[in-house]
Amino acid sequence: MKLHHHTLFSLTIAGVLYVMFTSWKLALGSFITGIFIDVDHIVDVVREHGWSVKVREFFHICHTAQFNRILLLLHGWEWLVIWTFAAWLTDWNPWITGSLIGLGHHMVLDAYANSENVSSYSLLWRWKKDFHFDTIFPKFIRFKYRESTYFPTARGSNDQRGH
Numbered sequence: 001m002k003l004h005h006h007t008l009f010s011l012t013i014a015g016v017l018y019v020m021f022t023s024w025k026l027a028l029g030s031f032i033t034g035i036f037i038d039v040d041h042i043v044d045v046v047r048e049h050g051w052s053v054k055v056r057e058f059f060h061i062c063h064t065a066q067f068n069r070i071l072l073l074l075h076g077w078e079w080l081v082i083w084t085f086a087a088w089l090t091d092w093n094p095w096i097t098g099s100l101i102g103l104g105h106h107m108v109l110d111a112y113a114n115s116e117n118v119s120s121y122s123l124l125w126r127w128k129k130d131f132h133f134d135t136i137f138p139k140f141i142r143f144k145y146r147e148s149t150y151f152p153t154a155r156g157s158n159d160q161r162g163h
């Protein structure tokens with residue numbers, strides 16, 4: 001899911017949380033996390049394309065799925081389990097609970113928009129699949145190879161398969 005969608009959802013949910021619980025900490029925690037867990041894309045882009053990628057290029061790489069492997073370190077159902085435990089341990093501290101809500105809605109939206117398999121957003125499952133992008137996100141294969149200027153060989157082999 002794209003950045004502006006996450007921003008819109010995060011803003012709406014933060015507004016609802018503020019109205020329901022009158023806690024700006026809870027609302028802000030949710031708003032920030034709901035958008036910024038996508039910073040983990042930076043790790044994947046740099047790992048695959050190096051440090052010289054410009055901002056425009058960065059978004060192009062992400063939107064056209066130019067990845068051989070994908071870590072997505074912050075996108076994991078496992079974090080939700082750990083973070084729920086952390087919120088419970090801190091007696092539902094508003095920052096931790098807010099960030100739990102932000103993480104939760106971000107993950108649900110991504111899982112809904114980006115994959116037919118909820119396991120795609122499990123860190124352990126991705127690890128088991130050796131973080132291989134095409135195996136984890138098959139829905140993106142057609143965008144990836146149609147747009148690709150980064151993987152000419154992959155594109156060639158794709159053409160041979162007649163897709």
Ligand SMILES: [Zn+2]
Binds near residue numbers: 001037038075106110
């Ligand atoms: Zn995301």
